[in-house]
Amino acid sequence: MRDHIDFIQAQYLDWQAAERIGYPDARLKLLSEDYETGAVSTILTLPEHWERPAGAQPFDEEIYILDGTLTIEAMVYTAHCYAFLPAGYDANAIATRHGVTLLYFRSEPIEEGLRTDQAKIEARLVRQFDVSAGQWDGDFDKFGLGSMKAGARMRVLRQDPFSGETTYITATIAFRRGEQAERHPIAQEFFMLSGELAGPLGTMQAGAYCIRPPMAKHAPYGSPTGALILFRGFGGSQETFWEDTDPFTFYPEHRPILPDHLKPLGKRYPPQSRY
Incomplete structure (x- = not known):
């Protein structure tokens, strides 16, 4: 666990x-x-x-x-x-x-x-x-993420032939924004490789890490800069269930979900200065 x-x-x-x-x-x-x-x-x-x-x-x-x-x-x-x-x-x-x-x-x-x-x-x-070679050829529809196609691309790094567990990379364009919340019947983690991502719990910078239990509600997300993210699911094949939620904002309140031993480290990370 x-x-x-x-x-x-x-x-x-x-x-x-x-x-x-x-x-x-x-x-x-x-x-x-x-x-x-x-x-x-x-x-x-x-x-x-x-x-x-x-x-x-x-x-x-x-x-x-x-x-x-x-x-x-x-x-x-x-x-x-x-x-x-x-x-x-x-x-x-x-x-x-x-x-x-x-x-x-x-x-x-x-x-x-x-x-x-x-x-x-x-x-x-x-x-x-x-990942730096080849084309962004992943199939969003296969994982129930078809609504992301207009503003993002995917590369599947692996899909286990026996369990269906999948690791993949997504790249989103600047100012892409989601509209609905998501749930998945598997545990999923992700690591932000670059960029910035705003969601219901705050704004993540490169280096952000997240892991959620099955069916945990999350999203919608959006990025003012574009973002590169590694996703890793375990416990079976990924499906996505969508539901209506609060409207998306690029300026969310910072309120991450953390276990007690990490709460002191849950402060907002400042974006890198551009000037």
Whole structure:
């Protein structure tokens, strides 16, 4: 079970030792954690010349590069590159020569049938996805988000062939605004990679993080600048249920939903000065 966080700016979170997740001599910012299963979502920074040998893990790992360069086996990953390393996958040696900062997501332990069957491991693997290359070709209608098509684009990074769990990126144009609230029957988290996003609970800047339980009401959202956001759903395939709500405003009151231990960090983050 994870805390409901909607939303916090990662800039206010402290760096801590990453040895707790098996990454010695590295640091992390803990975005959220499932206290029952050990699943975590973090910002992870690895120092220069850091490396991890290959070896199958009992959990899935998702990686999205924010800054720097990483290698997984012989493949090079730079900013805005993504990988999904499924449980049981053993070609997963990690190294960085000059240091790297990334979003790092780890699942709960995966059932044996998925992590020991080589065909299933290969079916779930996303070896590399470079968001800076290719076209914005994701299908909003597939996820019940068709009303966003006029003001946004999507790229699906992965969709699990067995669970339907999906990780994707959306990019919205400036002054795109929503009209209705949303609910999803799965848990969903997102991280703001760039831009600014206004919603019912305040205005999020780059670095904002949010995680909601199934069927939590959220939106409508709008962006005066445009925004780039990574979404990650777990617990099944994503559907969207729409409902009428209060009218959207670009100037919302700041009132995030946070667990008690994060409430002192729930202050508004100022936008970067333009002059």
